[in-house]
Each structure stands twice: as C-alpha cells, then as structure tokens.
Amino acid sequence: MRSIALRATWLALTLVTVGHLPDRLTAQACRSGPVALDARSTLLLPASFGISGVATGPSGRLVLWSAGGEVFFIDEKHSLTRLQLPDSIRPAGVAITPEGLRLLDQATAREFLRRPDGSLALLGRARLGMAEQIDQAVWRRDGWVIGLRDLAARRFVLRRYFHADQRDLFRSAQSDSLKTIPRFHLTESSRGLLLARSMAPFTVIRLDPVTGRADTLASVTALAGLGIPPDSLPHWRALPAIALDCTLLLTLSDLTADRRILVRYGATDQIERATELDAPLGLMTRLPGEDAVLAARRAGELELVWYDWHWVREPSSHTP
Amino acid sequence: MRVRYFGLVLGFVLLLAPLSAASAQSLASLAAANTATTAVEKAGPGCWGCEQVGGYPVCRGGVVPGYYNCIASVLQTCQVSSSGCGGSAAVPLDPDGSTQYVSRGSLMGVTVAFHAGDPPVRRNCEGVVVARKQTSDDITTVRMRTGSLTL
Numbered sequence: 001m002r003s004i005a006l007r008a009t010w011l012a013l014t015l016v017t018v019g020h021l022p023d024r025l026t027a028q029a030c031r032s033g034p035v036a037l038d039a040r041s042t043l044l045l046p047a048s049f050g051i052s053g054v055a056t057g058p059s060g061r062l063v064l065w066s067a068g069g070e071v072f073f074i075d076e077k078h079s080l081t082r083l084q085l086p087d088s089i090r091p092a093g094v095a096i097t098p099e100g101l102r103l104l105d106q107a108t109a110r111e112f113l114r115r116p117d118g119s120l121a122l123l124g125r126a127r128l129g130m131a132e133q134i135d136q137a138v139w140r141r142d143g144w145v146i147g148l149r150d151l152a153a154r155r156f157v158l159r160r161y162f163h164a165d166q167r168d169l170f171r172s173a174q175s176d177s178l179k180t181i182p183r184f185h186l187t188e189s190s191r192g193l194l195l196a197r198s199m200a201p202f203t204v205i206r207l208d209p210v211t212g213r214a215d216t217l218a219s220v221t222a223l224a225g226l227g228i229p230p231d232s233l234p235h236w237r238a239l240p241a242i243a244l245d246c247t248l249l250l251t252l253s254d255l256t257a258d259r260r261i262l263v264r265y266g267a268t269d270q271i272e273r274a275t276e277l278d279a280p281l282g283l284m285t286r287l288p289g290e291d292a293v294l295a296a297r298r299a300g301e302l303e304l305v306w307y308d309w310h311w312v313r314e315p316s317s318h319t320p
Numbered sequence: 321m322r323v324r325y326f327g328l329v330l331g332f333v334l335l336l337a338p339l340s341a342a343s344a345q346s347l348a349s350l351a352a353a354n355t356a357t358t359a360v361e362k363a364g365p366g367c368w369g370c371e372q373v374g375g376y377p378v379c380r381g382g383v384v385p386g387y388y389n390c391i392a393s394v395l396q397t398c399q400v401s402s403s404g405c406g407g408s409a410a411v412p413l414d415p416d417g418s419t420q421y422v423s424r425g426s427l428m429g430v431t432v433a434f435h436a437g438d439p440p441v442r443r444n445c446e447g448v449v450v451a452r453k454q455t456s457d458d459i460t461t462v463r464m465r466t467g468s469l470t471l
Contacts, residue, residue, distance in 0.1 A: 034470065034471065035470075035471050036468065036469070036470045036471075037468065037469040037470075037471070038467070038468050039466065039467050039468070050412060050414055050420030051414050051415050051420075052412075054415070067412060067420070198413075235447065235448065237413055237417065239413070239415060239417055249471060251417060252417075253413070253416075253417025253418070254417075255417075255418070255419060255447075255448040255449065256443065256447040256448055256449060257449070258462075260417060262469070262471050264471045273471060275469070275470070275471050277465065277466070277469070278465060279461070279462045279465040279466050280416045280417060280418055280462065281416055281417070281462075281466045282414075282415045282416045282417040284415045295415075295416075295466075296414060296415035296416040297416055297462065297463075297466055298414075298416045298418060298454070298462065299454070299459040299462050299463055300454055300459050302414055302416060305466070307469075312470060
C-alpha cells in the first residue's frame, strides 16, 4: 500500500514537472521587459565610410559594407581589415560562414563566395525580374532572404533564395507610385524574420518564413506622446528592429536633428516604452552568442559601440 | 577645325554626364527607382529646386547659407538629395540614423567645406542634415548621453 502511494506520488511529481518543463524552457527562451545597455567598447570607423549593412558571425566577428562596395572585416579583438572586392560587386548582403564570406550582389543578384585566401567563386544567381531592384539580402540558416522592390507591380517583395527554392515569402500591397513602394529593413529573430518599414508609419512585421504567416506589431505612429508632429513624420526614418528574446527595440531617427526615439516592444507586440535620446545613435544588431548589442554613434566620425545588455528587473515570460 | 574641337569637348562632357549619374546612384543605391520619377519641383524662397528644361531636370533657385541642395555638376542635373529630384525616401542612411552624406563629408562627390564662421550644420531644402561639424564638447556630450541607456 505504502509502495503504491510512493509510486503515485512519484508519478504525480513527474507529470507536474514534465507538464511545466516546456513552459519553463519556452519562457527562458522568450523573455521581455525593460532592458539596460552599458557601453563596453568602441571602434572608430574610417572617415567617409557610409555603412549599408552589417553581418555578424561567431566569436564576435563582424563584416561591414558600404553601398560603394567597400567591405571591412572586424575580428574578435576589434581590429579592422579592409577586404578587396572587384569593383563590379556591390553587396546587398553578406554572411559569415565556415567556408568564407558569402555575398549577394545588389545589381545582378549573383551569389559569390570569398574564400579566406581572398579568391572569389561564383555560386549562383537568384531570380530577379527586369523591373526588380534588390534593397537588402539576409542570410538565414541555409539560404538568402532577399528584400526587393518590384517596380512593375509597385510592391515590396520578400523572396527566398536557396538553390531551386526561390519562392516569394511576402508581397506588400500595391503602391500608388514608384516613390511610395515601401522599403523594409530585414533582421533575423528567434521568432521569425523582422521587417521594419523605413518610413512612416514605421510598420514592424514579423514573418514566419516557413508558414508565411505575417504578424503586424502595434503601430508606432498611433502611440500617443511620441512627440513627432504629423507634418514632420516624412523626415523620420526607422532603423532595423532588434530582438532581445521577446523584446524588440526599434530606433527612430530625425533626419533634421540628432533626435532619436528608441521604441521597446513587449512580448505581446505592444509598445511598452518610447525613450527619447538627443544624440546621433542607432541600434544595429544583436550579437549572437553573447548578451551584447552593436550600435553606431557619431562622435566626430562614425563609430561602432558594443553595448552589454541586461534585464532591468526580472523579465516577464511569454509563450509564443 | 574649331568645330571639330568643340565637338570633341561636347562629346567629353556628354560622356561625363552618365558617369556622374552612375556615381550618384551607387552612392544612394536606394534612390534608383525614384530618380526615374522626377517631378517638377517648385523652388521655395532661397532654396534650390528642380525645373524641367528641355526635358531635363536642372537646378534652379537661390542659396541659403548652410544649405546644400542640388549640387552643381556636369550639365547641372538634379541629384538624389534635392527635394523633388530624388525623393526624400531615397536618402541613404548610416546606421546612426544620419544621412550618409554626413559620413562622407561630401554630397554627390562634392566636398562640403567648413570655413571659419560657417554654421556647423548644413541642410538641404527639406531640412535634412547633409553635413555637420562636431566640436569636442559635442562629442563629449554624445558619449555621455549614450554611455548607459535604459529602455
């Protein structure tokens, strides 16, 4: 009798533990709440270098590139090396892979591999229509996701490119004119691909690349007290959204001043806080494998800033 | 002979024009679509704007100290930073949220020079900052304000 009672207790405890385990794991993997960022180190970039994109790799390695085709490699010790690419290549996206740097050319949609010895190999070419222009490409696990504008259809299109798999993942609504085709910044997150519309209303969309499900987060411009007069909105831009677990950070920039607004989204996709900052700073990306965020700051010249981040208080948990 | 020489010079200038345009597009790659839909710009008082002359957009208007708009170039063509010429959506951005013209210290290949007494910030007709000069105090302030952030 006592043995049966012990077994029943053991079984009950096991069931309770197993029943809660997935929730706990998920909660640990997806937390949200106020965050604090503390600058750890900086790196001054060469003068006259406009940055178009950044790619992160393991062990803190980074690659930056400009629209003019300049590419810089930054190693673990934050030393900077200029990489030589043929003039004809203008990267729309770069990925740091074990084989070398993968590059997707903005004009031709050709994919190249730059090996560690500096040699370049053509790997393939993504499907690109006559009236399509690539804005950005991000490497996602095993292939590219390309953000482009279809000038004929007047839509923003998100297209996968992995060998023969070149299906469209997302198409925006048709715009009235070429000038109003929306442009989105693409960033990776554990819950899907993030699309941050660069101009008002700064829509943030989270896209599941497998199912194609697109969730639109709460609108920034609907936020009362944001302090941007409606007639000034055309002068504001959004930078890429950054995911810290289930918290999202979005930088809004005033092109006419140093004013920035850092918007924090919570796990329920609602805006929880907007922080005004009177300094030319933008959050760029979360660094993989560490609790750190990379930002760009203008202090004389443009410089990179590594921030350590932590929860201000015990974060709330969320089951996606 | 003189006519032939003039033809050579004209040919050279015409050859430079598309090169200049190509360079502008590489600087602001996102602008490509918009430059194709140039609208006639009504120049505001004191600002440079764009006008269509013989089917080509050209810069017209006055000059406001500290403001950079259309840039004088070969054939005086409109450039992507000018209001109505390139469209504000096309302005290329650096990740700190400023226009890339600020980083480059030049606008469409033309160096922005700061002389004594010049305003520290240059803007285009839309008010967008296209060049700036930060003092050491400015830099210290920026570093202080961004050392720690609570969001």
